[in-house]
Amino acid sequence: MNTKYIDLINQTFDFPQSEFALENNKLFFHDIDLNKLVEVYGAPLKFTYLPQISNNINRAKKWFEKAFLKHNYKGYYNYCYCTKSSHFKHILDEALKNDIHIETSSTFDIDIVENLKKTGKINNETYIICNGFKREQYITNIARLINNGHQNCIPVIDNYEEINLLSNEINGNFDIGIRIASEEEPKFEFYTSRLGIGYKNIVPFYNRQIKDNPQVKLKMLHFFINTGIRDNAYYWNELLKCLKVYTSLKKVCPSLDSLNIGGGFPIKSSLAFDFDYEYMVDEIVNQIKQACEEEGVDVPNIFTEFGSFTVGESGGAIYEVLYQKQQNDREKWNMINSSFITTLPDTWAINKRFVMLPINRWNSSYERVLLGGLTCDSDDYYNSEQHINAIYLPKYDKDKPLYVGFFNTGAYQETIGGFGGLQHCLIPNPKHILIDKDEQGNIITTLFKEQQKSEDLLEILGYKKEPLVEENIEILETENNLQLADK
Known part of the structure; x- marks a missing residue:
């Protein structure tokens, strides 16, 4: 048996x-x-x-390279790593061996970026895509990075106030992206993502705050699906809606030249896992090209943000x-x-x-x-x-x-x-x-x-020894030694 x-x-x-x-x-x-x-x-x-990190990065690069050749796609591809998936130095060191870019999501990420620049892991040619809701210190850190010469830092606008906040701290011109507030999968408790700006509001937002602003240039539209890139009706429907926004925006904004299809690939969760990555990349590239040709606009450069797929x-x-x-x-x-x-x-x-x-x-x-x-x-x-x-x-x-x-x-x-x-x-x-x-x-x-160890946890909890007690012990030991010497 x-x-x-x-x-x-x-x-x-x-x-x-x-x-x-x-x-x-x-x-x-x-x-x-x-x-x-x-x-x-x-x-x-x-x-x-560590080698699996490089393996997955280069697998994705090859899929996009193959799809670009097949469809005669005229844009270029940039692989970004989402630092929020794992911020550890050994992870970033391995990932950055492969000519990639970085997506950040909060304040301290910029400190990591600056550390990587100091050690030569990245340079001014590396794209830093700054996502997330931006509080005061995050704005300040982004501005510092741009003011110090990192022009390939692209803050992705999450709400209507962020452009003014950035303009107040950045010296000179800077590029931005806009994040689409995508509609969530039907099983979610809410209909629309809390992050980004609604589909219908993006072109009016551009006309109102960006079009005549000499300091700001719109370069990127950011599209993120919380469930990731999956071969289902929900994903393809949201991608088509995103492409309609992109083509409409491109017609009034010549500087727009990049589409960031955020939302990562799934990773293997069982021995029965079966996902055709190459087909998905091919179809995404095909649909982007078709949508742009139908509307008579140039195809965008494609950015992806893979976190779990990179390191998981x-x-x-x-x-x-x-x-x-x-x-x-x-x-x-x-x-x-x-x-x-x-x-x-x-x-x-x-x-x-x-x-x-x-x-x-x-x-x-x-x-x-x-x-x-x-x-x-x-x-x-x-x-x-x-x-x-x-x-x-x-x-x-x-x-x-x-x-x-x-x-x-x-x-x-x-x-x-x-x-x-x-x-x-x-x-x-x-x-x-x-x-x-x-x-x-x-x-x-x-x-x-x-x-x-237990002492690591006890110290965090405030149970470390009081300095005064330690000093008293040293004094007693000294007195005892003197008494022994006298005897």
């Missing part, structure tokens, strides 16, 4: 897959022996496989199953040695699913289980996979440790979880490992951060 875990996977999916392979009953991820990783660093741990598939987390609790006749709880709420907060907040696989014991028989975290919160669990509506893992055996991996977790989880800060029930951040390859293809691992 086919009762082993490997049998279940082979019967359910095409396996192995490009990033996953099995050798000697052990799981490999991009040629990385995950069991060896646990042997060296322990669990729980998080890891970032580089990340992973590994936990150990500590114990199994049989709570009734049907439910078995495998308790992990960490917390889903704190380390993979999207599983709790938006019911997101990641690729989940055991990293050892694939030749063991399997059972249906629930996975529980260590916090005392009833929501700290992971109980279903999209493809089979359940979790199946090798049977628990207290004498044979079982390790479970979650993959493609590289976007948002650290920042949403509050990396380096307080965690729910004071569960510490796991150890974090960076994985790279040298020129010969040898795998290199580096410890980025140790697991949080």
Whole structure:
């Protein structure tokens, strides 16, 4: 009978897959022996496989290059990375190896941009697309960047007041974009995005505040769909509405030459994931060209803003199953040695699913289980996979440790979880490992951060020792030493 875990996977999916392979009953991820990783660093741990960032950037570039050639598209393509997906230096360093640009969303992003300029990672030719609702300090930081010579910084106008706020602080002329307030998918609780300016108001807004303003030049229309780029009627309908705005605006605004199709590609969330990226890129380019030809305007340069697609598939987390609790006749709880709420907060907040696989014991028989975290919160669990509506893992055996991996977790989880800060029930951040390859293809691992210690959390909470107490201890020790010397 086919009762082993490997049998279940082979019967359910095409396996192995490009990033996953099995050798000697052990799981490999991009040629990385995950069991060896646990042997060296322990669990729980998080890891970032840096080469996958460059892999995905260059995949997207090739799709657009191919579509441009096929359709004889006369514009150019710019790949932007959304820093909000992961602000870590090692992420930006890897992404910027690939001649890309940056999209920001808040004040401190500009400080990161300025740091990258100082270290030579970017220069004045790099586009900095500034999105988001702009408070006073964000405006000031954008103005500082432009005033210091970064003319390729394009603040994307989110509301009617931002042009005046920027004009008051920027010396000389500057370029801007306008964000469309797209209509949300029908399942949303509201109809229109809170960000940007409504479809019908954009041309009047241009005529009223931009057309005769000698300081400001409109260069970009920004189109963002909250659900990302997906092959469904909702996406194509919103894209066509956006293109109608673009062509109408282009007829009265000759300086407009770029369309930013924000909203990222989906990433792999199960072994059954199937998304035709190349078709989607081809059809997007085709529709943009057709709409512009029909209205007799030049095609725009295309910008994309990929955050999760850039960094998501580089990340992973590994936990150990500590114990199994049989709570009734049907439910078995495998308790992990960490917390889903704190380390993979999207599983709790938006019911997101990641690729989940055991990293050892694939030749063991399997059972249906629930996975529980260590916090005392009833929501700290992971109980279903999209493809089979359940979790199946090798049977628990207290004498044979079982390790479970979650993959493609590289976007948002650290920042949403509050990396380096307080965690729910004071569960510490796991150890974090960076994985790279040298020129010969040898795998290199580096410890980025140790697991949080109790003193790290206590200091944040205000429980550090009082300086006066420490001074008193030193005085007493000195007096004791003098007394000993006298004797």
